[in-house]
Structure formats: C-alpha cells, structure tokens
Amino acid sequence: MDSTFxxxxxxxxxxxxxxxxLPQLYKGYKTKKLIDISYYMPGVLAIGMTLWLLYGIFLKAFAxxxxxxxxxxxxxxxxxxxxIYS
Amino acid sequence: MDSTFxxxxxxxxxxxxxxxxLPQLYKGYKTKKLIDISYYMPGVLAIGMTLWLLYGIFLKAFAxxxxxxxxxxxxxxxxxxxxIYS
Structure with missing residues (x-):
C-alpha cells in the first residue's frame, strides 16, 4: 500500500x-442548551484521544x-x- | 518503540x-431526550470513522x-x- 495514499x-x-x-458546538452555541449532552461523552473521548495522540506520536503518524x-x-x-450554559 | 507496547x-x-x-447513549435512554444533540455530530463522526476504519485496514492496525x-x-x-425520541 502506497504510504502517501x-x-x-x-x-x-x-x-x-x-x-x-463543530456542528454540536454550533448547535449548543445557538440554542445555549446542552442539557441532553452527557459530560462523560466528551470527558471519556478526551481521555481516549489523549492516548491516541500518544499512539500517533510514537507511530509518527501525523494525521x-x-x-x-x-x-x-x-x-x-x-x-x-x-x-457555562447550565 | 516496542510494537507490542x-x-x-x-x-x-x-x-x-x-x-x-456509551454514557451519552445511556443518558439518552434514561431521559428519552436527545434534543440538544446535533444529528451532524454522530453523522460526521461516522463518516470520518469509516475512513479511519479503511486507514486501519490498510495499516493492518487492529486497534x-x-x-x-x-x-x-x-x-x-x-x-x-x-x-425515535423526537
């Protein structure tokens, strides 16, 4: 597999x-309501993505x-x- | 870098x-309300993750x-x- 591809x-x-x-941030900004969003979703995702970031750094995978x-x-x-909105 | 690590x-x-x-699905299931969630968020993420899936398949990166x-x-x-809830 071509590595550039x-x-x-x-x-x-x-x-x-x-x-x-982005559309979620935009919707939240427009309606000023994020009641139905669970804090745990962005919280857990941020922790997981921090590990993905390390994975990417070790793999030197820029994307x-x-x-x-x-x-x-x-x-x-x-x-x-x-x-802020709650 | 050790590849097993x-x-x-x-x-x-x-x-x-x-x-x-999962916490978002749980919260939505309990409250039966997902009004503040933008359809575009899971929609765009699903499209992006489909490309990540292809990326993973090409890279043979199981994780x-x-x-x-x-x-x-x-x-x-x-x-x-x-x-369903709207």
Missing part, C-alpha cells in the same frame, strides 16, 4: 472526525496526531460550554 | 474512545479497526435513538 487517507479521516464536534489534538480541544470546549 | 496503547485508546458514546467499528456502530445507534 495512506497519509492522505488518514489526513482526510482526521479532518472529518475533528470536525464532527493521527493532528486529528486527536483537535478532538481533545473541541471536547474541552464542549465541556466548558455545557458548564 | 504500541499495539496495547492503541487497544486501550481504542477501547476508551469506543466507550465515549484502529476495532475502535472505529465500535464508534461507527454507536454513532448509528445515537442517530436512531434521537430519531
């Missing part, structure tokens, strides 16, 4: 999963590193937003 | 991120494959639950 696939996959939180760095940041933003 | 790290990371949705297979399944369950 793989790196591009990983980057696209990472970009899309990183953006997954994995970037995707999880964004994912962790957005998880923290979601937790803070829920805290 | 890496594989274990990936499996733990995958297990934790796979479980990230990546398993984590994303669970993630995709839970995303679909969350979308169906929101549909």
């Amino acid at each position: 793989l790196e591009i696939l990983g980057l696209i996959a990472g970009a899309i999963t990183s953006m997954g939180y 994995v590193i970037v995707a999880n760095a964004f994912g962790i940041s957005f998880s923290i933003v979601l937790i803070i937003m829920k805290k | 890496l594989e274990i790290l990936g499996l733990i990371a995958g297990a934790i991120t796979s479980m990230g949705y 990546v494959i398993v984590a994303n297979a669970f993630g995709i399944s839970f995303s679909i369950v969350l979308i169906i639950m929101k549909k």
Whole structure:
C-alpha cells in the first residue's frame, strides 16, 4: 500500500472526525442548551484521544496526531460550554 | 518503540474512545431526550470513522479497526435513538 495514499487517507479521516464536534458546538452555541449532552461523552473521548495522540506520536503518524489534538480541544470546549450554559 | 507496547496503547485508546458514546447513549435512554444533540455530530463522526476504519485496514492496525467499528456502530445507534425520541 502506497504510504502517501495512506497519509492522505488518514489526513482526510482526521479532518472529518475533528470536525464532527463543530456542528454540536454550533448547535449548543445557538440554542445555549446542552442539557441532553452527557459530560462523560466528551470527558471519556478526551481521555481516549489523549492516548491516541500518544499512539500517533510514537507511530509518527501525523494525521493521527493532528486529528486527536483537535478532538481533545473541541471536547474541552464542549465541556466548558455545557458548564457555562447550565 | 516496542510494537507490542504500541499495539496495547492503541487497544486501550481504542477501547476508551469506543466507550465515549456509551454514557451519552445511556443518558439518552434514561431521559428519552436527545434534543440538544446535533444529528451532524454522530453523522460526521461516522463518516470520518469509516475512513479511519479503511486507514486501519490498510495499516493492518487492529486497534484502529476495532475502535472505529465500535464508534461507527454507536454513532448509528445515537442517530436512531434521537430519531425515535423526537
């Protein structure tokens, strides 16, 4: 398997999963309501993505590193937003 | 870097991120309310995780494959639950 193709696939996959939180953050920002969101979801995901980040660093997999760095940041933003709006 | 250590790290990371949705599914099931959840979040994440799954298959990274297979399944369950409860 061509490693450039793989790196591009990983980057696209990472970009899309990183953006997954954005519509949720936008919806929360518009409605100012995140009652139905469980704190544990972004909490557990942030812990897991921190381990993925380490995995990416050890594997030197740039796509994995970037995707999880964004994912962790957005998880923290979601937790803070829920805290503010509740 | 020891590849066994890496594989274990990936499996733990995958297990934790796979479980990230579970508290959200549980909360949704208990309250029967998922109004504040954006359909786009699990939707976009499922698309991104499908690409991660392909990435994992090409890389033969077992942890990546398993984590994303669970993630995709839970995303679909969350979308169906929101549909049912709305």
